Amino acid sequence: MLVHPAIDPVALQLGPLAIHWYGLTYLAAFVLFVLLGRQRLKHEPFASLRDPAWTSRDVEDILFLGVLGVVAGGRIGYCVFYQPGYYLQHPLEVFAVWQGGMSFHGGLIGVLLAMVWFARSRGRPWLQVMDFVAPCVPTGLAAGRAGNFLNGELWGRVADPSLPWGMVFRGAGDLPRHPSQVYQFLLEGLLLFVLxxxxxxxxxxxxxxxxxxLLGYGVFRFVAEFFREPDAHLGLLSLGMSMGQWLCVPMILGGIALGWYSRPR
Incomplete structure (x- = not known):
């Protein structure tokens, strides 16, 4: 049985300025997106497209708009999907992002809307933009899960004591749990990126x-949720599924439908 190390969330203190590990993982996600995006510019069909041609400026603009979409959509999605009653009674706290609470699925919706604006402003098909962006996203997701593990948050469900990598997390009791952040890092991050x-x-x-x-993330997240502790205020919902799993269902169905719709004819 392993014990999660007591990692200081502050990676570097410079006077009154505190640099957190979680902030560094976000920075790593942004850098990886730019590097991978520039590589995508060399791939077909983007290398051959003209009028307008794809450039490094497009990668930077996509990152800027994507960050706005992630933050706004992630926060609103969390409030709507996970604690709608509370935020209806305390609407001003929707803006209190420093208190925590972000939803990947809400962030995805935010990014989709941001890319609609980008596509229209550049005169490009929206799906072409999304095809450009999609392979550059999983490494950022992996960086985020690394931040979750360093912070010792979003831990997994209680594991069999014989599980060699079962881990005790601070604030989660004395029983070993699945390090579900690592599972998500490997599945939704590295494996999805390679594929x-x-x-x-x-x-x-x-x-x-x-x-x-859509299909890959939906399936991998759905599987990982079997090992992740459900939100305490929600627990398991209908059919014994977590909120994360229910939100993955439209992703999976949407991926199947889009794959059929866009298939070569």
């Missing part, structure tokens, strides 16, 4: 890469 990157390197009809992202 999407390889899939996107071959010629695909517009929308196929986006469909693979």
């Amino acid at each position: 999407l990157w390889l899939y996107a390197r071959k010629p695909r009809a517009t929308g196929q890469v986006s469909a693979m992202f």
Whole structure:
């Protein structure tokens, strides 16, 4: 049985300025997106597209808009999906992002809307933009899960004591738990990145890469949720599924539908 190390959430203190590990993981996610985005510019069909051509400026603009979409959508999604009653009674606390509470699925909706604006402003098909972005996202998700593990948050369900990597987390009692942050790091982060990157390197009809992202993330997150502790104020919902799993269902169905719609004819 392992014990989660007592890691100071502050990585570096410079006078009154505190740099947190979680902030560094976000910085790593942004840097990885820019590096991978520039590599995507060399891949087809983006390397050959003209009028307008794809440039490094597009990658930077997508990152800026994507960050806005993640923050706004992630926060609103958390308030709507996970604690709607509370935030209806305390609407001003929706803006208190420093208190924590972000939803990936809400952030995804925010990014989708941000990319609609980007696509229209650049005169590009929206699905073409999403196909460009999709393979560059999983490494950022992996960085975020690394931050969750360093902070000792979003831990897993109670594990069999014989599980070699079962881990005791501070604030979660004395029983070993699944390090579900690591599972998500490996599944939604690294594995999804490898599969999407390889899939996107071959010629695909517009929308196929986006469909693979929706399907892949939805399935991997659905599986990981079996090992992740449900939100205390929600518990398990209908059919014994967590809120995260229920939110993955439309992702999976949407991925299947988009894959069928965008299939080569």
